Amino acid sequence: xxxTTNPFDDDKLHEECAIFGIRGTKDAAAHTVLxxxxxxxxxxxxxxxxxxxxxxxxxxxAMGHVGDVFGKPQVMExxxxxxxxxxxxxxxxxxxxxxxxxxxxxxFEFGGLALAHNGxxxxxxxxxxxxxxxxxxxxxTTDTEVIVHLLATSRGPVTERLxxxxxxxxxxxxxxxxxxxxxxxxxxxxxxxxxVLGKLGDAYIFASESVALxxxxxxKVRDVEPGEMITxxxxxxxxxxxxxxxxxxxxxxxxxxxxxPDSVLENKSVYEARKRIGEELARENPVEADVxxxxxxxxxxxxxxxAQESGIPFEYGIIRNHYVGRTFIEPTDxxxxxxxxxxxxxxxxxxxxxxxxxxDDSIVRGTTSRKIVEMVREAGATxxxxxxxxxxxxxxxxxxxxxxxxxxxxxxxxxxxxxCKLIGADSLGFVSIDGLYRAMGEANRDKEHPQYCDACxxxxxxxxxxxANSGDSAxxxxxREQVR
Ligand code: SF4
Numbered sequence: 001x002x003x004t005t006n007p008f009d010d011d012k013l014h015e016e017c018a019i020f021g022i023r024g025t026k027d028a029a030a031h032t033v034l035x036x037x038x039x040x041x042x043x044x045x046x047x048x049x050x051x052x053x054x055x056x057x058x059x060x061x062a063m064g065h066v067g068d069v070f071g072k073p074q075v076m077e078x079x080x081x082x083x084x085x086x087x088x089x090x091x092x093x094x095x096x097x098x099x100x101x102x103x104x105x106x107x108f109e110f111g112g113l114a115l116a117h118n119g120x121x122x123x124x125x126x127x128x129x130x131x132x133x134x135x136x137x138x139x140x141t142t143d144t145e146v147i148v149h150l151l152a153t154s155r156g157p158v159t160e161r162l163x164x165x166x167x168x169x170x171x172x173x174x175x176x177x178x179x180x181x182x183x184x185x186x187x188x189x190x191x192x193x194x195x196v197l198g199k200l201g202d203a204y205i206f207a208s209e210s211v212a213l214x215x216x217x218x219x220k221v222r223d224v225e226p227g228e229m230i231t232x233x234x235x236x237x238x239x240x241x242x243x244x245x246x247x248x249x250x251x252x253x254x255x256x257x258x259x260x261p262d263s264v265l266e267n268k269s270v271y272e273a274r275k276r277i278g279e280e281l282a283r284e285n286p287v288e289a290d291v292x293x294x295x296x297x298x299x300x301x302x303x304x305x306x307a308q309e310s311g312i313p314f315e316y317g318i319i320r321n322h323y324v325g326r327t328f329i330e331p332t333d334x335x336x337x338x339x340x341x342x343x344x345x346x347x348x349x350x351x352x353x354x355x356x357x358x359x360d361d362s363i364v365r366g367t368t369s370r371k372i373v374e375m376v377r378e379a380g381a382t383x384x385x386x387x388x389x390x391x392x393x394x395x396x397x398x399x400x401x402x403x404x405x406x407x408x409x410x411x412x413x414x415x416x417x418x419x420c421k422l423i424g425a426d427s428l429g430f431v432s433i434d435g436l437y438r439a440m441g442e443a444n445r446d447k448e449h450p451q452y453c454d455a456c457x458x459x460x461x462x463x464x465x466x467x468a469n470s471g472d473s474a475x476x477x478x479x480r481e482q483v484r
Contacts, residue, residue, distance in 0.1 A: 016119070016120075016193070016258065016402070017042055017087060017102075017116075017117070017118040017119075017400070018036060018039030018040075018042035018087065018118065018208045019086070019087055019117070019176050019195075019206070019207070019208050020032050020035035020085065020176070020207045020212055021086075021176035021185060021205065022183070022205045022206075023083035024083070024204060024232070025200065025201065025203040028081050028083050029076060029080070030076060031084070031200075031203075031205075032084040032085065032086040033070045034216050035205070036049075036086045036087075037066045038211045038215040039211065040065060040066055040088060041258075043088035043090035044065055044088070045090050046088075047065070047070070047089065047101070048062070048101050049061075049070070049086040049103070050085055050086075050114035051079045051081035051083065051084035052083050052084070052112075052179075053082060054082065055180065057105060059103075060078065061103075063098060063101070066088065085176045085177070085178045085183070086116065087101075099140045100141060100142045102115070102116045102117065102144065103116040104116075104140070104144060106148050106151075110161075111179060111180055112179065113158065113178065114178040115144065115148060115175060115176075115177050117143075117144040117174070117175050118175075118193045118195075118208055119171060119173040119192065119399060119400040120143060120398060121169050122170045122398050122463055122464065122466050123169060123170040123473055123476070124169070126467055126473060126475075126476050127146045127169065128143075128146050130476055130479055134153075136149040136153075147165055150165035153482075158179055158182065159231055162177065162184065162186070163242040164482070166186065166242075166243065167478070168475050168478060168479050168482075169475070170475060171188065171398070171399065171463055172188055172190070172399035172400050172463065173186075174187050174193040174194065174195040176206045182232065183206070183231075183233075184230065184231050184232070185206035185224055185230045185232075186228070187224045187225065187227065187228055188226065189226055189227035189245065190226055190246055190248060190249040190453070190462055190463060191249065191250050192453055193251065194209060194223070194250070194259070194265050194266070195207075195208065195223065195224040196209065196220055196223050197221045197222055197224055197230060200213075200217060203218075204221075204232045204237060205218050206224070209259055225241070226246070227244075228240070229242055247449055247462070249452060250265075251452070251453050252436065252453060252454050253397075253454075254270070255270055256274070256277065256436075257361040258401070261274060268440065268441070271301045273439060273440060274298070274300075274301035274302045274305070274389065275301045275302065276438075276440075277305065278304060278306040278308075278309070278359065279306070279308065279439070280431050280435035280436070280439045281302065281359070281389060281435070282305070283435075285430075285431075287357060289355040289357045289383065289385055290355045291312065291317060291355075292310065292314045292359060293316070293350070293356055293357065293359070294314075294316070294318070295358055295359065295361075295372060296316075299358075299360045299389065302389040306359055310357075312357065315347070317350040317351045317356060318344050318358075318372070318375075319347050321342065321345065346378070347379075351379040352380030352381070353381075353382060354380075355382055355385070356376055356381040356384050356385065357387055358373070358376065358387065358425075360372075360387075361388070362390045363388055363393065364393060364409060365410055366410035366419065366422055370422065373386065373423050373425050384424075386420070386423060386429070387430075388428070388429070390431060390436065391433045391436060391458075392410075392411030392430055392457065393456050393457065394406075394409055394411040394412045394456075394459065395409070395412070395458070395461075396409070398455075398465045399455075416429075416430065433445050433457055433458060440452070
């Protein structure tokens with residue numbers, strides 16, 4: 001079960017997780033703190049770091065933001081070492097709570113190992129049941145722990161065990177792993193979640209997003225390829241592709257919403273992609289209006305694009321309060337009623353008497369959109385036109401993004417006209433799926449072989465959700481054969 005800690009965020013798609021790993025510097029943990037801090041937007045519930053000096057492992061994990069958890073010198077003094085990995089968590093599987101905070105650490109016959117995961121495994125429940133049946137004792141309720149138990153039941157050196165384990169799992173994963181001697185980064189064969197490789201002096205780095213490299217002054221070497229496993233140790237860097245090659249299906253929603261705009265993913269600037277989506281949106285959904293207003297933060301670059309393409313002035317007509325914490329507010333009913341206003345406030349001067357185009361990234365349940373439209377009308381807008389920088393979100397994500405059940409998604413239940421009425425706007429327009437692909441630099445979406453994962457818009461899932469389907473999967477049979 002998933003708990004939401006911020007009552008004002010429950011209508012957004014939640015970020016997934018961030019991972020970071022570094023080997024080859026004496027300040028490994030301090031660099032990891034910075035790398036996690038730059039990726040705070042991907043998970044704000046909990047954070048953790050495991051470091052090693054080549055002899056021992058040090059672990060610190062806690063609920064809360066990176067700055068709060070690692071801002072104390074006495075904590076950092078315990079995390080010495082030349083290598084470290086870290087994780088920011090937003091729970092996508094498993095309940096909230098300290099026992100689910102990553103990196104996971106375990107002792108094996110080959111020594112200690114720490115593991116951090118961004119993504120979601122789609123056959124974790126099935127594998128877990130089988131492992132429990134065989135005597136494994138799970139410490140957490142996360143899908144990631146399945147990998148730890150598969151490592152324990154495999155044979156050989158750690159890289160061979162990891163290959164054996166990952167051949168048994170289905171789903172989306174970018175992983176960093178740390179042993180006394182090695183730092184390993186690996187990405188699933190579809191490359192659904194991001195993972196970049198960087199370098200700082202003699203140190204190598206893995207991170208979910210390139211902004212984590214920028215903050216420590218590291219250079220981006222390249223993206224880790226889908227299905228690639230990179231091992232870094234005293235012998236240098238080694239790359240291998242141990243899994244069956246599959247078509248790449250990177251998450252297109254990283255560009256729309258999740259990633260930071262100053263990140264470069266798969267050699268594409270997120271800011272540039274968002275701006276181009278705004279341009280497509282303006283071409284596909286024109287309307288006469290006086291001002292283009294982003295719903296901050298992710299709507300900002302797209303609103304710039306919309307304004308430039310349409311020739312309608314851009315203004316910050318809504319201001320975001322960045323200091324609404326996720327956990328520290330214990331709302332009373334009255335405060336809860338204020339809802340969206342705690343996070344967003346209308347900048348009345350730029351709205352009053354105006355026909356306003358609002359630009360947002362998505363509509364999930366529709367409750368936030370309705371409140372924002374209401375707030376903009378209360379501030380004196382004469383018309384409110386909502387423009388959305390993704391196609392309607394009509395399907396749930398199984399690959400590491402926390403979406404509600406399908407029946408709770410507004411677009412799964414209503415057509416655009418009905419949605420418009422429900423959120424109280426004068427008009428509502430979404431970028432088309434082909435418009436989204438054009439913004440990515442493609443001619444259109446290849447229907448036979450889509451260039452990205454876009455399942456939450458199209459229902460075209462690139463990886464089977466094994467746990468949702470009945471019956472034993474081929475990988476479960478493989479696991480049974482391996483441990484027989
Ligand atoms: Fe991204 Fe949507 Fe695919 Fe999930 S279903 S990985 S959010 S594109």
